[in-house]
Amino acid sequence: QKEVEQNSGPLSVPEGAIASLNCTYSDRGSQSFFWYRQYSGKSPELIMFIYSNGDKEDGRFTAQLNKASQYVSLLIRDSQPSDSATYLCAVISPNDYKLSFGAGTTVTVRA
Amino acid sequence: DVKVTQSSRYLVKRTGEKVFLECVQDMDHENMFWYRQDPGLGLRLIYFSYDVKMKEKGDIPEGYSVSREKKERFSLILESASTNQTSMYLCASTQGSSGNTIYFGEGSWLTVV
Numbered sequence: 001q002k003e004v005e006q007n008s009g010p011l012s013v014p015e016g017a018i019a020s021l022n023c024t025y026s027d028r029g030s031q032s033f034f035w036y037r038q039y040s041g042k043s044p045e046l047i048m049f050i051y052s053n054g055d056k057e058d059g060r061f062t063a064q065l066n067k068a069s070q071y072v073s074l075l076i077r078d079s080q081p082s083d084s085a086t087y088l089c090a091v092i093s094p095n096d097y098k099l100s101f102g103a104g105t106t107v108t109v110r111a
Numbered sequence: 112d113v114k115v116t117q118s119s120r121y122l123v124k125r126t127g128e129k130v131f132l133e134c135v136q137d138m139d140h141e142n143m144f145w146y147r148q149d150p151g152l153g154l155r156l157i158y159f160s161y162d163v164k165m166k167e168k169g170d171i172p173e174g175y176s177v178s179r180e181k182k183e184r185f186s187l188i189l190e191s192a193s194t195n196q197t198s199m200y201l202c203a204s205t206q207g208s209s210g211n212t213i214y215f216g217e218g219s220w221l222t223v224v
Contacts, residue, residue, distance in 0.1 A: 003170075006153075034213075043201060043215040044154070088153060097142050097161055098169070099205070099213065103153035 003027060004091050006102035014110050019076040021105050023089030026070070032092040033065055033072045037085045038104070044088055048074065079109045114138055117202050117216035124223050130189040132219050134202030140214075142205045143185035145169075145177065147198040148218075154201060160185055192223045 007022040025033075032051055036044035048063040050056045050072065056063045062075040072091075076083055089102040118133045136143065142161050146154040146169075156169030158177040166177050174196060178186045185204075189196055202216040 043217055045215075046213065096167060097205075097207065098156065098159060098167070099142075099144055099203070100156060100170075101146070101154040103151060 002102075003100040004089055004102040006087075006089050006105050009105040010108060011105055012108045012110060013079050015079060015081060017079050019079050019083065019107050019109070021074040021076075021087050021089075021107070023072045023074075023102055024070055025072070025089075025091045027091070027093055028067075028070060029094045030070075030091045031094050033063070034090040034092075035061075035063060035072075035074045036088040036090060036101075037083075038088060039085050047087075076107070079107075081109050081111050083107060084109050114214040115202055115204055115216040117200075117219045119219050120217065121220045122222070124192050124221065126193060126223055128189075128192050128223075130192050130221065130223075132187040132189075132200055132202075132221070134185045134187070134204075134216055135183050136185075136204040136214065137183065138204065138206070138212075138214065139182065140204040140206045140212075141182075142207070143179065144203040144205075145175075145185065145187045146201045146203065147171070147196075148201060149198050157187065157200075189221075192221075194223050197221060197223045 034049045035047045038044040050063040060077045064073045086104040144159040145157045160179045176188045200219045205213040
């Protein structure tokens with residue numbers, strides 16, 4: 001089983017809609033969860049990090065964490081064409097600081 | 112303002128050559144990582160290091176080795192490059208388990224012919 005799995009893409013949404021991205025992880029002891037955005041040919045950039053169960057909002061982005069279900073999600077509200085990118089879910093192992101990424105979900109926002 | 116520097120951005124090497132990819136960070140971070148990224152596969156961890164002279168295998172260490180003689184420098188070594196190692200390689204560094212302080216280099220695009 002892969003340590004971090006993301007819902008398969010690509011995901012296409014109209015401008016102004018909500019894009020929903022999902023991620024599951026295998027290590028129940030994981031404490032730190034991250035969402036990165038990566039534009040083609042560029043390095044990943046951090047969008048959100050979340051440590052506690054529940055929701056965390058930052059502008060148009062909301063991260064949701066459910067440790068019991070080992071599930072973390074990212075919602076992008078009022079999607080803009082500039083949100084078109086690959087979104088990567090990442091998890092840090094609590095034991096050895098190993099940072100693992102999912103395969104990514106490519107989002108396209110249609111104008 | 113540069114935090115993590117990968118000295119080689121684009122390389123073309125021949126099969127069987129020894130390849131060194133260098134990564135230097137200027138933030139005194141303890142943890143450093145090497146990933147490769149291929150279409151549809153995300154970032155796959157090759158090796159990581161949480162201290163000088165310490166190294167841990169990631170998910171795909173075969174065909175690679177690493178060196179961390181100084182805290183700021185983490186080198187990825189391909190002992191005998193093969194065509195299936197053609198990829199984009201990303202270096203990252205962080206302090207402790209706080210992912211909000213992870214910094215990535217700009218990536219090294221390696222083509223093995």
